[in-house]
Amino acid sequence: MTARRTHIVGAGIAGLSAALTLGRSGGEAVLYEAAPEPGGRCRTIHPADGFSHDNGTHVLFTANRQALNLLKAVGARDRWIEPERTGLPLYDARTGAMRRIGLSPWSWLRPSRRPPGIGISDLARILRLAFAVQDCPVASIIGNRPIMDSLIGPLTVAVLNTPPEAASARRLALALRSLLWPRAGRLLVARNGLSEDLVQPAVETLQTLGVPILAGQRLRSLVIHDDRVIGLSLTDRTIALRPEDQVVLALPPYEIERLLPALPVPRRFEAILNLHFRMPGLERPRFFGLTGALAQWLLVRRDHVSVTVSAADAAVHRDAADLAAAIWRDVVPVLRDLGLEASADRQPEARVVKEKRATIRQDASSLPQPPLRPLANLALAGDWLGTLPATIESAVISGEEAVAALQHAPAAGAYPSRHHPHRREDAA
Ligand SMILES: Cc1cc2nc3c(=O)[nH]c(=O)nc-3n(C[C@H](O)[C@H](O)[C@H](O)COP(=O)(O)OP(=O)(O)OC[C@H]3O[C@@H](n4cnc5c(N)ncnc54)[C@H](O)[C@@H]3O)c2cc1C
Structure with a gap:
């Protein structure tokens, strides 16, 4: 008898989580990713000129138990460190006051x-x-x-x-x-970067578990017959599924909408703006919040300084050079306070990363949600599913739950979720 194979599409955190869950339980899985590298929205950018930086700073809290468990499972927990052990330093740009607050x-x-x-x-x-x-x-x-x-x-x-x-x-x-x-309120960052401290260890663990990752393979369409997926049409190949095979789509909502247009999905997104200034920083990362400024968060690394502006739909349309100049002025006082050489009229080289669909917009009106298992042998994963904030934690949980839904669900769409309790009704 051949083993059941699970085809996981999308190698962001949700897809990696699903693959690790399957691989660790001895299941057979294969992961397909459209981009040249895994990681999705959580990745390090490596340009040819050697100035590597994350797409944007990602923080975890010690409350994010599932994310920390994934880090432990791939041997990377100690790579995430607490940069501010005595409370988060918060700089008020209007008054110049700096104080620490507990989260x-x-x-x-x-x-x-x-x-x-x-x-x-x-x-x-x-x-x-x-x-x-x-x-x-x-x-x-x-x-x-x-x-x-x-x-x-x-x-x-x-x-x-x-x-x-x-x-x-x-x-x-x-x-x-x-x-x-x-x-639970301790804030953690990757010591060196998202790829080195999260994605790469996950990929290496999957290699040890015998789970292949096929990069550069975009899922173009699903072949569906009688409530089951029977084929995957990818960039350069079509995979015919055997009757026992299963599929996890660990994709953003707009891809789910394209592939399965009948499903309800959230359609509104929010941007995150990230700026990375190439300059000598500090050996051990430091992390600051700013209020009364365009810049919101500041992470100082060894060879660069990263600034984050979340909920940035207005700012993201501004000219990149103007943004860099304005944000540099915001952060100079904090950098000088740290003893770094920084002057308002000498802005270092900057990289601007505009993530226009960084996350779904999580407003107070209830968001459209598809069933977790919309076809007999297909489950969905992704940070946008369920009621948790759309973060790494939710992506990890969604990957685990997609696997559980395929293994145990009594009927399509009726899988009761531990972490996303309202899905049951949504699925009905
Ligand atoms: C700038 C920024 C800062 C953030 N900060 C934080 C933070 O501080 N803390 C936190 O917890 N979270 C943060 N997040 C959110 C976090 O990055 C996401 O919640 C998480 O990465 C989502 O993972 P995912 O696997 O659900 O989705 P994705 O990362 O979007 O993964 C989907 C994958 O599917 C691939 N794909 C898409 N279409 C296809 C297709 N047709 N075929 C094959 N592959 C396909 C994509 O290339 C991608 O790799 C941030 C996000 C951004 C953008």
Whole structure:
């Protein structure tokens, strides 16, 4: 008897997670990726001139248990380090003040870690947000309080990549509640970069498990017969599936819409703007937040400085050189504070990466969701599925759940999800 083979399409984090889940349980899998390299939206760019940098800075929290488990499984957990062990430094560009804030509410027991301007009535608002029952925009709960500027606003755009005026309180609540556990609010970054510290270790583990990755293979169309996929038409080959074979599509929603047009999928996206300044930095990464500026997050690495602007739909259309000049002016005071040589009138070489569809727009109106298993032998994966914020954590979970849905689902679309509880109804 031949072993059942699972064809996984898309080698972003969701596809890698599905492949690792299958490979580690002894299943036979093969991974197809349209791009020349795996990693998807979570990757390092290696230009010919040697200035390598991530597409954009990615952070994890210690609360992201599934993502950290994946890192452990591929031997890369210790490559993710906590750059700011004593609280996140936050620079207010309007006043020039720098202070550290704790991301976990427990850390606020120490006055030096409390977000500026936080009072008792704010704690009540944060609790209402963390346990939001009805969905509504984050800003409608927090209002125009100082903590919107110093904590909730930055956290909302970082986690949901959607402005607080529109962002879903319920999605943010899931992230906030996970930060309530002691030591869950520690922020981690890849020591050297996303490829070296996440994607490559995953690829090497898959090689050891005997799971091949075929890069440069775009899925053009699915061949479907009687509620089953029977063929995959790829860039330079067509794969005929055997009756026992299965498929995981670990793809963004617009690709699912193209391949399976009847399925409901989210159609709105938000941009993230990333700038990378080539300059001598620091041996050990440092990470800062900025308020009152276009720049929101700053990561200092050994040979460059990366700046992130999330929920950047307005900024992303601006001219790249103008953006680089404006953002450089924002970050100079922080860099000088670190003892680095930086002057407003001498901007280093900059690379601008505009991710126009960085994530789905996670606003308070409920997003269209397809069933997890829309065909008898096909399941979906991707950070955009379910109700969790669309992040690495959600991508990892979705890969695991797609595999579980194919293994255990009693009927198409009816797989009850641990992490995406509302999918069951969606699927009905
Ligand atoms: C700039 C930026 C910053 C971010 N910051 C954070 C952060 O700080 N923390 C965090 O947790 N998350 C962050 N995210 C989100 C995170 O990157 C995503 O949640 C995650 O990478 C999504 O993985 P995925 O596998 O679901 O999707 P993708 O990464 O989009 O993977 C899909 C893969 O499918 C491939 N593909 C597409 N079409 C086809 C086809 N037809 N055939 C074959 N292959 C195909 C693509 O090339 C891609 O490799 C950020 C994202 C961006 C863009």
